Every structure is written in structure tokens, then in C-alpha cells.
Amino acid sequence: MSRTPLLSLLLIAACGGSDSKAVDAPNAVIDSAVSIDAPPGTPDAQVFDAKPTPDAKPSSVKIVTCPASGTVDVVASNFMFDKATYAVAVDGIVKFTVASGAHTMTATAASSDAFDSGTLTSTSDPVCFQFTAAGGFPFHCSIHTSMTATVTVQ
Numbered sequence: 001m002s003r004t005p006l007l008s009l010l011l012i013a014a015c016g017g018s019d020s021k022a023v024d025a026p027n028a029v030i031d032s033a034v035s036i037d038a039p040p041g042t043p044d045a046q047v048f049d050a051k052p053t054p055d056a057k058p059s060s061v062k063i064v065t066c067p068a069s070g071t072v073d074v075v076a077s078n079f080m081f082d083k084a085t086y087a088v089a090v091d092g093i094v095k096f097t098v099a100s101g102a103h104t105m106t107a108t109a110a111s112s113d114a115f116d117s118g119t120l121t122s123t124s125d126p127v128c129f130q131f132t133a134a135g136g137f138p139f140h141c142s143i144h145t146s147m148t149a150t151v152t153v154q
């Protein structure tokens with residue numbers, strides 16, 4: 001019970017203190033406004049973001065208009081591609097079609113050689129990829145990830 005008068009004194013002192021702090025408040029607002037104007041770090045961040053672009057090599061796989069003939073055909077149906085490997089010459093064209101269900105032909109390697117047909121069904125137009133560099137290009141169906149095969153360019 002003897003603490004009540006002391007608490008009241010502290011509250012009064014706090015009220016008196018807040019009056020003087022109210023005078024300081026405008027300075028605090030000005031300080032934060034200055035720090036908002038401050039970020040000259042933004043140009044540095046843009047320079048950093050631009051660095052990866054010159055290092056990226058051009059992709060060895062691109063989507064092209066399907067020719068009337070001369071393609072290596074990849075056919076997806078029943079949760080599988082029709083072959084495990086598809087051999088194609090450099091600059092050869094692989095044509096992806098779907099006989100049943102809905103499937104994709106999607107590059108498995110995470111690189112600049114990434115390619116993706118998007119989802120096709122039996123009524124979709126085929127998607128054709130041209131492979132412009134030798135090598136192995138593993139791919140899968142992004143809907144049924146157990147569907148895997150490889151395009152071998154030689």
C-alpha cells in the first residue's frame with residue numbers, strides 16, 4: 001500500500017518527460033526521412049544482377065517449327081516414352097507428340113540447355129526441338145517424373 005504514492009510520482013514524472021520528448025519528435029522524423037533518401041546501394045545491386053548474363057552460354061536446344069519430314073520422333077503414352085534414347089545428328093530436329101494422356105518433354109539437366117514442351121495431349125500440335133550441339137540431353141515428363149529418356153546428339 002505504501003507503494004501507491006511512489007507509483008503516482010513516477011507516472012507524473014513520466015508525463016513530464018514525455019512533454020519534453022514531444023519537442024524532440026520532429027527531429028526523429030527528419031532523421032528517418034534522410035535515411036530513406038540514403039540508399040545509393042541500389043545501383044550496386046543492379047550491377048551485381050547484370051553480371052551473370054555475359055557468362056551465360058547460348059542454349060544448344062531451341063524450339064523450331066516442325067518440318068514436314070526428317071525428324072526423330074518422341075512419342076509419349078501410357079506413362080512412358082516410346083524409347084529410352086533417341087539419336088539425332090547435330091542440328092537435327094526431335095518432334096515430340098503425345099499418343100494418350102497428358103505429358104511434357106522437359107530437360108532434366110538444369111543448364112542453359114533447358115527445354116520444355118509444355119503439356120501436350122493427343123490433340124495438341126507436336127513440339128519440335130532442334131539440338132545444335134553434340135552431347136546427351138536427358139529429359140523427363142514433368143507430370144509423371146518416372147517417365148525419363150535421353151536425346152543423344154552426335
Ligand SMILES: [Cu+2]
Binds near residue numbers: 079102104143
Ligand atoms: Cu507424363
